[in-house]
Amino acid sequence: MTAAPTRIILICSGKGGVGKTTLTANLGIALARQGSRTAVLDADFGLRNLDLLLGLENRIVYTAQEVLAETCRLEQALVKHKQEPNLALLPAGNPRMLEWLTPEDMQRIVALLAERFDIVLIDCPAGIEDGFRNAAAAAREAIVVTTPEVSAVRDADRVIGLLNTQGIEPIQLVLNRVRPKMMLNQEMLAVSDVTDILALPLLGLVLEDEQVIVSTNRGEPLTLNGNGSPAAKAYHNIARRLRGETVPLIDPAKEGQGLRAKLGRFMQTRIF
Amino acid sequence: MTLRDFINRLLGRQPASATLAKQRLQLVLAHDRSDLNPELLEKMRSEILEVVSRYVEIDVEGGDVSLETEDRVTALVANLPIKRARAIPLAAVAEPAEG
Incomplete structure (x- = not known):
């Protein structure tokens, strides 16, 4: 029996600050919890943060840099998560790596990870320059993260164009920081607006959730402790869909049964 | 145009901001994409x-x-x-x- 090939998934957004790294950390934990041997690779060499969100910043000895220079073995650089041993982080090296790192280097690192893991998540830097190109070089599929804001959607569209030219497929969308009340009042782009404009299948919706900030303060991703916060549920659902389960997507602006919600939906009726 | 936009127009108000956002995005993306x-x-x-x-x-x-x-x-x-x-x-x- 041959094992399924390792899935190598780029997590990108174009615009910074929309929740790429938070998604990578939470999805990494959730996938590991659900039984996939998962590696998260911090490809944001300039502004690395994945270690911090996973609470692993004090346990880094070696990084991708030493692995590439062959001054250490991959196993020595990988930081295994204590509470979730199915998950390991390969930390980004020194920011000066940006000067010499090539797409081939990224492919070498990912090929090493592919020997040991079922899923590799690559946390991509913001922007569409060399950092993005390096990170994308080794990816086979992609998750584009955006928020329902004009600047984030525009930048996501740029990134999708680049992913298309690189032949990365499938590309799926995660819509982050959704505020159902604002959507209901038509003061925020609707879920269908964003999916129509970007023409991508929706992998998941994450509601705006204060618990995300609390969890980053602690360095414990929300998916780690199984609390019932809306964002934690959303991340777990995204992980399930990635693993091939069918989990229905609920548009939050179409859910409420109160009078306000019903009125809001009535006001969204297209008349022409 | 949604019902809300229609009522806003009758009252002389601006359309809902989501409607504006979608229109502006479609415009700017048409340009970006053909760049x-x-x-x-x-x-x-x-x-x-x-x-x-x-x-x-x-x-x-x-x-x-x-x-x-x-x-x-x-x-x-x-x-x-x-x-x-x-x-x-x-x-x-x-x-x-x-x-």
Whole structure:
């Protein structure tokens, strides 16, 4: 029996600050919890943060840099998560790596990870320059993260164009920081607006959730402790869909049964 | 237009901001997506001229091929002054016989 090939998934957004790294950390934990041997690779060499969100910043000895220079073995650089041993982080090296790192280097690192893991998540830097190109070089599929804001959607569209030219497929969308009340009042782009404009299948919706900030303060991703916060549920659902389960997507602006919600939906009726 | 937009218009108010956001995005993306770099545009221009001049003699100097964006549509606009039609289109000679 041959094992399924390792899935190598780029997590990108174009615009910074929309929740790429938070998604990578939470999805990494959730996938590991659900039984996939998962590696998260911090490809944001300039502004690395994945270690911090996973609470692993004090346990880094070696990084991708030493692995590439062959001054250490991959196993020595990988930081295994204590509470979730199915998950390991390969930390980004020194920011000066940006000067010499090539797409081939990224492919070498990912090929090493592919020997040991079922899923590799690559946390991509913001922007569409060399950092993005390096990170994308080794990816086979992609998750584009955006928020329902004009600047984030525009930048996501740029990134999708680049992913298309690189032949990365499938590309799926995660819509982050959704505020159902604002959507209901038509003061925020609707879920269908964003999916129509970007023409991508929706992998998941994450509601705006204060618990995300609390969890980053602690360095414990929300998916780690199984609390019932809306964002934690959303991340777990995204992980399930990635693993091939069918989990229905609920548009939050179409859910409420109160009078306000019903009125809001009535006001969204297209008349022409 | 949604019902809310319609009521806003009746009351002389601006449309809901989500409606504006969608309109503005569609406009800006039409432009972003067709953003050919000058080198590609030049290549396309010379190939279009080549094809057209198989059929008609054109004034290459006075010609212009450019992208224009209006409303929500980006269009490729070619303005090629024709000097005269060719008696025998070059294409008929150049194309290999089928079979």
